[in-house]
Amino acid sequence: MRKKPKQKRSRQMVDALIEATATAIVERGLxxxxxxxxxxxxxxxxxSLYQYFDDKEALVEALVDKLANEIAQALLRLPMSQDGDLRCNVALIIQFGFGLLNSRDGLYLELVRNWHSLPTDRVMDILQQSFMDLSRVYFLKHYQNNPIQDLHVRIFIISNSVMFTMVRFIGQPQMMxxxxxxxxxxxxxxxxxx
Amino acid sequence: MRKKPKQKRSRQMVDALIEATATAIVERGLxxxxxxxxxxxxxxxxxSLYQYFDDKEALVEALVDKLANEIAQALLRLPMSQDGDLRCNVALIIQFGFGLLNSRDGLYLELVRNWHSLPTDRVMDILQQSFMDLSRVYFLKHYQNNPIQDLHVRIFIISNSVMFTMVRFIGQPQMMxxxxxxxxxxxxxxxxxx
Amino acid sequence: MRKKPKQKRSRQMVDALIEATATAIVERGLxxxxxxxxxxxxxxxxxSLYQYFDDKEALVEALVDKLANEIAQALLRLPMSQDGDLRCNVALIIQFGFGLLNSRDGLYLELVRNWHSLPTDRVMDILQQSFMDLSRVYFLKHYQNNPIQDLHVRIFIISNSVMFTMVRFIGQPQMMxxxxxxxxxxxxxxxxxx
Amino acid sequence: MRKKPKQKRSRQMVDALIEATATAIVERGLxxxxxxxxxxxxxxxxxSLYQYFDDKEALVEALVDKLANEIAQALLRLPMSQDGDLRCNVALIIQFGFGLLNSRDGLYLELVRNWHSLPTDRVMDILQQSFMDLSRVYFLKHYQNNPIQDLHVRIFIISNSVMFTMVRFIGQPQMMxxxxxxxxxxxxxxxxxx
DNA sequence: AATGAATGAGGTTTCATTCAT
DNA sequence: CATGAATGAAACCTCATTCAT
Incomplete structure (x- = not known):
């Protein structure tokens, strides 16, 4: 970002631009x-756009960043069961994911689809971190003395498997x-x- | 395709164009x-390009089609163990997949990344079909009387999970x-x- | 024309090309x-096209020439009243003209519309010649000793007035x-x- | 027009583009x-061109429109004799027409020649309206109780006859x-x- | 003679970015 | 700070014409 918007007016402008980017993406695709x-x-x-953003890409980055934070917030508010019911919690997260992908007129969907040309790492990091936390709590309880092997690998595999399978499904939900x-x-x- | 390449010369040209498309994609991205x-x-x-292909998209389609066929061929030649060792066969396919994604200077990688703007269904169909065949053989042997539930859903989930996890991994293989x-x-x- | 087609085969080819030009013009405009x-x-x-015609323009020229001859022939066969009824003969020619312009799916119409980029003189010459003959016969009878003034100017004015008014009318016949x-x-x- | 030119600068640009179109047409033909x-x-x-005009055609349309208005203005300023001398007025208009067709290095000539691919109706309407007005005034005076039949048909015929005969004449003024x-x-x- | 594959100049239009006002 | 007019590189695609086979 070219300039830190300190003033209220500027802050509003930046927000408006980021939201406009979201709208535009929904309307016309990334x-x-x-x-x-x-x-x-x-x-x-x-x-004015160029006063606050270096280029088009910076706009999208800012949007992705904002959404990532929102997702992180929402994940924290997920009513995970604290008694260690893994299945229940996993299903909860997946449903949360579907909710997200179907929200905002497909904004998330379009972004995930184009993850490779975006700073998606930021988002994936957040999701993986969430899974990681969930898992850690769970496993701390159940395998306290026998920690699960390769937890980060599993988290990586699971995060990506779940996310892209969902996206692919939404793209062509005909047969299931x-x-x-x-x-x-x-x-x-x-x-x-x- | 605009014109059926009947003559040998034309056939060569079509091939050269498709190969050039592959090279160009590797060099500059899709x-x-x-x-x-x-x-x-x-x-x-x-x-000449436009003599054989309606537009740029047609070129890419032709390339994807060609690759899909090659993959299908290669999958058929995979030395699957016929004694029903599932783990072994799954590992084999995954290794085959990695081989593919790492080959041709990342051509497959780039294509999978952009799957949403391509006729990737063709490719996914082939892969899913392959998994399907593998599974069917396996399950026919082991659960003959008790067929597995929702096989097509499982195949869909597995195909996408495996493929996109691999692609994501190749993109940032730092930590594993x-x-x-x-x-x-x-x-x-x-x-x-x- | 690049080559005089002496052989029967060639003659057929030239004809086919000219007719194809006519068809093409009707289908797609000049x-x-x-x-x-x-x-x-x-x-x-x-x-083969270029074997017999220097370029695209030559084709159109040949077509125009052919049509001009046909028109000349048809004009000769017009049943003009020989008793000198001018009005009758004029009306006859105008109706003949409308017939022409409405024939061949608008081929003549399209050609007259684009007269400025064609060797239309050839055609206009023929028409004017026809009017000229008609008038001469008429005036020889009636004003034998007192020949009409500026006959060629009048013929020019009349030919063009009649032809283009008809063409313009066909283009938008709503109000009359x-x-x-x-x-x-x-x-x-x-x-x-x- | 893509953008309404509000500012003086823009207005100048639009004008420059329209004039450039006129020049270009004179230089290279429509x-x-x-x-x-x-x-x-x-x-x-x-x-910049595309900032103010949707496409090439829009430019030509704007030019034709501008010229049509100019012609209309000029026609209004024609010193028609008000005492009903038809011949005099007709000759005046024809001379005015020749003046136009010979002005601006043949711009009008080229436009009339290509009338069929232009929104020429606008122009013809103006001319016909002008004739119509002239005639109406004239006939109101002389045939007040006995209005002329089919005035609109006559006007149509006359407008087109005069205009295209003049154009054709300018194209080849050799023999008269x-x-x-x-x-x-x-x-x-x-x-x-x- | 006939074919039709190959050429490539040339035309239209878009859009990220700059800069004078 | 804000504006939005202006820029111009760059992309896609067509089609008259040639020439090796």
């Missing part, structure tokens, strides 16, 4: 957005239901972790 | 390719080894199927 | 025709009928000649 | 103009003089109207 369209949607001039996918993923993950 | 660059790489004029990923995926898949 | 389309319509290769136009033109021409 | 050439002639970048054509047309028109 590849279809243009700076003009974003600026117009934000009710701001292109010049979301419930089936949720159950299947839960089975797989729980089986892998136990 | 989004970075241009018709001029492809034609130049193929040692051919732009006009390919062996660890392979083992982890194999564990997960086998656990899920048994 | 500006829309391409050598490939013409050759294909004629069932011949582009190479062909009969009205025919009567009006006849009135004007006869008035001008008498 | 079919020969290119966006780059127009932009260059206007001393402006292609991008402008005076002869003017006199001839005037004779014909007056004869037709009386």
């Amino acid at each position: 590849e279809g957005i243009t700076t003009h369209h974003i600026a117009e949607t934000a009710g701001v001039s292109v010049g 239901t979301q419930e089936e996918i949720t159950r299947g993923l839960t089975d797989m993950v729980v089986g892998y972790l136990e | 989004e970075g390719i241009t018709t001029h660059h492809i034609a130049e790489t193929a040692g051919v004029s732009v006009g 080894t390919q062996e660890e990923i392979t083992r982890g995926l194999t564990d997960m898949v086998v656990g899920y199927l048994e | 500006e829309g025709i391409t050598t490939h389309h013409i050759a294909e319509t004629a069932g011949v290769s582009v190479g 009928t062909q009969e009205e136009i025919t009567r009006g033109l006849t009135d004007m021409v006869v008035g001008y000649l008498e | 079919e020969g103009i290119t966006t780059h050439h127009i932009a260059e002639t206007a001393g402006v970048s292609v991008g 003089t402008q005076e002869e054509i003017t006199r001839g047309l005037t004779d014909m028109v007056v004869g037709y109207l009386e």
Whole structure:
């Protein structure tokens, strides 16, 4: 970001631009957005856009960052069962994920699809961290003396498996239901972790 | 394809163009390719390109199709153990997958990354079919009277989980080894199927 | 024309190409025709096209020439009243003109519209010659000793007035009928000649 | 028009582009103009051209519109004799027409020649309206109780006859003089109207 | 003679970014 | 600070014409 917006007016402008970016992505896809369209949607001039963001990419980065934080917040508020019911918690997270992917008119979906041209690591880190925390709590209880092997590898595998399977499913949900996918993923993950 | 290449000369040109497309994608990424660059790489004029392909997209489609067929062929030649050792076969396929993703200077990697803007279904169909066949053989032997539930859902989940986890891993292999990923995926898949 | 087609085969080819040009013009307009389309319509290769015609323009020229001759022939067969009824003969020619412009799916229409980029003089010459003959016969009878002044100017004015008014009318016949136009033109021409 | 030119600067640019279009048409013919050439002639970048006009066609339309308005203005200023001398007024209009067609290095000529691919209706409407007004005034005076029949048909015929005969004459004035054509047309028109 | 594959100049349009006001 | 007019590189695609087979 080119300039730290200290003043209230500027802060609003930055926010408007980031939200406009989100809207534009939903409307035209990540590849279809243009700076003009974003600026117009934000009710701001292109010049102002470049006052606060180095280039188009910076805008998207800021958006991804913002969403990542929101997701992190939401994950913290997830009512995980604290008694160590793994299956229950995994299913909860998966449902949370589906909720996310289906929200905001497919904004998350479009972003995950294009993860490779985005600083998605930030997001994946957050998700993986969440899984990590969940797992750690769980395993601390159950395998306290016998810690699970390769936990970070498992978390990596699970995070990516779950996320991309969901995205792929949403893209072509013809031959199965979301419930089936949720159950299947839960089975797989729980089986892998136990 | 605009024109059926009947003559040997034409066939060569079509091949050269498809190969040039592959090269260009490796060099510049799927989004970075241009018709001029492809034609130049193929040692051919732009006009010729358009004599055989309707547009840029058609070129990429042809490439994907060709690769899909090659993969299908290669999968058939995989020395699967016929005695029903699931773990062994799963590991074999995963290693095959890694081999593919690491081959051709990352061509497959780039294509999988951009799956959403490609006719990837074709490829995924092939992979899923392969898993399907493998599983079917396996389960016919072991659970003949008790067929596995939701096989197509499982296959879908497994195919996507394995493939995208591998792709994501290759993108940032810093904190774990390919062996660890392979083992982890194999564990997960086998656990899920048994 | 590049080559005089002496052999029967060649003659057929030239004819086919000219007819294909006509068809192409009807289908796509004079500006829309391409050598490939013409050759294909004629069932011949582009190479052959260039064997007999210097370039695209030559094809159109040949077509115009052919049509001009046909028109000249048809005009000769027009059943002009020989008793010197000018109005009758003028109306006859105008109706003949409308017939022409409405024939061949608008081929003549399209050609007249684009007269400025064609060797239309050839055609206009023929028409003017026809009017000229008609008038001469008429005036020889009636004004034998008192020849009409500026006959060639009048013929020029009349030919162009009649032809382009008809073409313009066909282009947008909403607010009047062909009969009205025919009567009006006849009135004007006869008035001008008498 | 893509953007309403509110500022003075923009207005100048739009004008420059329209004038450049006129110049380009004179230099290269209506079919020969290119966006780059127009932009260059206007001393402006292609991008700017597209900021104010949707496409090439829009430019030509704007030009035609502008000229049509100018013609309408000029026609209003024509010193028509108000005492009802039809011949005099007709000749005046025809001379005005020749003046127009010979002005601006043949710009009008080229436009009329290509009337079929232009929104020429606008222009013809203006001319026909002008004739219509002229005629109406005239006939109101002279045939007040006995209004002329089919006035709109006559106007249509006359407008097109006069205009295209003049255009055709300018294209090949070898065998007659402008005076002869003017006199001839005037004779014909007056004869037709009386 | 006939073919049709190959050429490549040339045209239209988009859009990220800058900079004078 | 904000504006938005201006820029111009760069991409896609067409089609008249040639020439090796």
